Amino acid sequence: MLSSRCGSPGGGALKRRAFLSSALAGAGLAALGGRRRMAVAEAASVRRGGTLTWAYTTIPLRLDPLWTQARTDSIIISNIAQGLVRANPTATAVEPALAERWSVSGNGLTYTFFLRGAARFHDGRPVTADDVIASLERSRALGVYKWSLADVKTIAKLDDKRVAIVLNAPVASILARLAMISNAVFPKDQVTSTGQRELTKPIGTGPFMVREWVANDHLTLDANPRYWEAAPDGKPYPYLDGVIIKQVPEDTTKVLQIQAGDLGGAEAIPFSQVPALKRDPRGQLLTFPQQQVYFMVIQLTRPPFDDVKVRQAMSLALDRKVFVDRATAGLAIPANSFMPKSGLYWNPRASLPYDLTKAKQLMRESKYPNGRSGITLQLPSGSQIGRDNAVLAQQMWGEIGLQVQIQEVDGSALAAAWYESNYEAISGYQWTNGMMDPDQLVQFFFVDPRMNTGYQPSDQAVRMVKAAAEELDPAKRRQLYDQIQLIYNTDVGGTISLYYTPSVNYLTPHVRDFYRTPLGVPLYWKTWLAR
């Protein structure tokens, strides 16, 4: 989902990304790791034109950012629509999008946005303050991301090209929230006529426009000739004439199609194939870091998870390095916090060590000194990574006397069990940031009772979460989030973090300057084809 996603019913549809690894990439790719130099590198030899065909395990089911929960949906919509601001390519700061600049009042409550003169919708109409207000009001009233604008008091038109957003109270993450794709801008008349229903043919302002959308098969995007953002050659992005997003569920088939030249690229290549593909000259393998964390879910109201010592022992008994090596072929990074490593305010000093001796000792001191058997660990059926994690955890938890039975359950049944809190433990769920600020993630883990059934953080911890959400000084905010991460590690709330997974992309050799942000957004408008 736009803002984040945890666990997918389809399970197998893994979403990953990582740091750029490969030297295979052509000349134009040399600068990819350090984004800042990219523009320079691309200007020299860029070739315009051509259509890129790209495969995902599933293609977007919804093109209305208010009503989608799927990562693929939101990252593709990010190529079609935009809001006032957007996350920068490294997802570390907010940068101008439809607003070319903004100003903030001294009390931090009023934000004034100055709309970009060149910004036009796909149908050629200029973007006005009315469009912005209509879109944001819809997002504030409807859909899954209402919370993102919950503290907004008014959205007012100052003139055709100026909008003022007034808050009830300071919201540290307000710009990050506005950068979420749910707050994208659509023409006022489309917003009005769509109303509560779902937007199916979005007229956006992004670099690509929808030409054809065939459910569960493909989505054809054409270049937007009026896109406001200029490339280094002076002409507007995108370089490509279009992008075709295809649904290819079988991972091995994706790889073969790329090697045969039938596909330009694909995401979600099995980790285990990466070493071999790196050596294969028929394609280029690119990994990008992403704000994604895999974890085990445990329900704290059920024994033996009701004892914090047991939970601490469970976390200590997991050798995360082994998880990374076995389940992700060494590509992921062992987790040290519930917050994703490449995200803002991640605490590098937090730690989740492996210490079997201490784990056994904690078990002896716990309410369950003889361990416990018959614990059911469920996973969404068909999820390879969920199964791998479960099999690994089964052996490691067995060492401290917790006997686990693995049960694959179909994803929808598991979602229902989750919704009704009718489970003991779950493997294969993950969280992927859709918002660059950790505010939502932290709220969800500490304040929202659903994520951690039965987890009751101390009043102090809850107060810190609230303070961090309102703190406008980044340094003070960092201190708060640092501590919050340490508290969660000690409490071992309803999730035990395992590792941070990269996005693995495999491309034909002539695709250049492909880049995926840590939020998963592919910058197709900066991608070009060498032939």
Place this chain on the structure above:
Amino acid sequence: MNRRRYIAGRLGQMMVTLAVLAVLVFYMIRLIPGDPAVTMLGIQATPDAVEQLRHQLGLDRPVPVQFAIFIAGAARGDLGESVLARVPVASLVRQRLPLTLFLVTYAMVLAALITVPLGTAAALQRDRPLDQAIRGFSVFWISTPSFWVGILMLIAFGVKLGLFPVGGGGRTFAEHVYYLFLPALTMGLGVSAVLTRNLRDSILATLTAEHVVVARAKGLPARRIVTRHVLRNAVISTVTLLGLYIGFLVGGSVIIESVFALPGMGSEMVSAILGRDYQVVQGFTLVYAVLVSVVYLLTDVAYAFIDPRISL
């Protein structure tokens, strides 16, 4: 002629079958734990969002009311709207059925092209090396997972030799024939492995039957005996099996579709049931049932034509 009356009677039975099936599938899919609204909203589902969505999708109405709506729609040819894709189920069917039909027919044709000569040859060469080889072939293909065969075909003919496209179905008839060759062959080989054995045995049985022995005694040419007397009789149980397989193939082509990246009925049906897309499961099951019932009807009618001794 009572054949016409027979066919009319069978058509009536088919309607009954479809009605029973509609009731079954409707209630069965609602029996499975899981809820489309919860599935769609994922882990951040809040009770009020779930309620809102259930209302939007019409899932908060009493089940019998939902059933009445489904039946009334189906009778008019309206299969409702997909919860997940939010397009009419009928348009999903139009989008996916032709490819599946083409693929299955193609696989059947290839299977027949492999089965008839091999089965006949094996029977006529009984226990000689050719027969052994053909039996070996069939044992091998029966026992080999189609997923594996598919991938190997893609690697060999698609990537290494570049003779066929790797996945996709093509648009025109000629493209279909070309694009779907590997998946149809993968499917067809698996089917022909079972059918070849069956045909061989049936032919052997028929060869010893009296009328064939008589025909031989009368000195009729061997070719004519095989085509007129033997194949015609031997093909009966093979046709039964073929009929059974068509049903199996249409609904069970998921793995082939997945490996060859084909947007067919099978994968849509499986993802619909996994996603609790009730309308799609109901609609596709009905369409599938109509197809299979028609195929069976044809098989039964074919019996009558192939073997006039069966009274209708």
Place this chain on the structure above:
Amino acid sequence: MIVQERAAGTVGTRPARRSTVRGWLRSPSLVVGLALVLGVLAVAVLAPVVAPYNPIKQNYGVAVQPPSAAHLLGTDKFGRDQLSRILYGTRIDLAVGLICTFIPLLIGVGVGAVSGYYGGVMDTLFMRIIDVQVAFPFYVLLIAIVAVLGPGLINMYYALILVGWVAFARLIRGEILVAKQLEYALAARAIGCGDARVIARHLLPNVIGPAVVFAMSAVVLNILAGASLSFLGLGVQPPIPEWGAMIAESREYVMTAWWLPAFPGLAITVVGIAFSLIGDGLSGFLRPRRS
């Protein structure tokens, strides 16, 4: 010709059957097939004795290793010994293959024989049940059954049995329809044999051939169907070793670690060959008479 003589002598006489048993032993494919199945059965029983390692014990130091002296069939991604897993897997797969074939065979033969012989209301009723069952898409039915009952081995049996009997019933019914009008059947009735005796003694032995031969293929098809359920994660639960699940799990290794999908596949092929040989051998004796 030998077959015809034997068949001609079959009409209700005992000596013919004894010669059949002796004949069975003369068929090399039957003997080899039976020997293979017995061998596989022995492996299933003796798995704990013959397996060199614990099949679920993970040993990360030797993960994804090609076949070697220490691990004859290599190791999987958790460093588990693949030979041991395949040996233990025999227990599950043989059970799936046999139970999910022979129970449906019995049901199918019963239903098909009664239906084909008596015709009328009984036939109509059974045929309509079969029509509904067959018109239900295979996977939708399997997934739905497993989803309702919950995943696991026993429920997988139920699902495959519920789906499997139909093919046998249709096959037998089709053959009986033909056979009951043939001279020998008419003759048997004419000399006053009861229905049960006509079916059991005269019709079934003559028409059961294709069903039994098909059953031998069905053993493998059921193992593969179990594998398909494993693909969807609805079959045997990890870490229990099962061939289909092993193939499903090694999907991503098709191009990088050939031994992971190859050996479980080979195990299925061996079982397939064993039963096919039996089918071949039996088909010589169980051929339907058409005269």
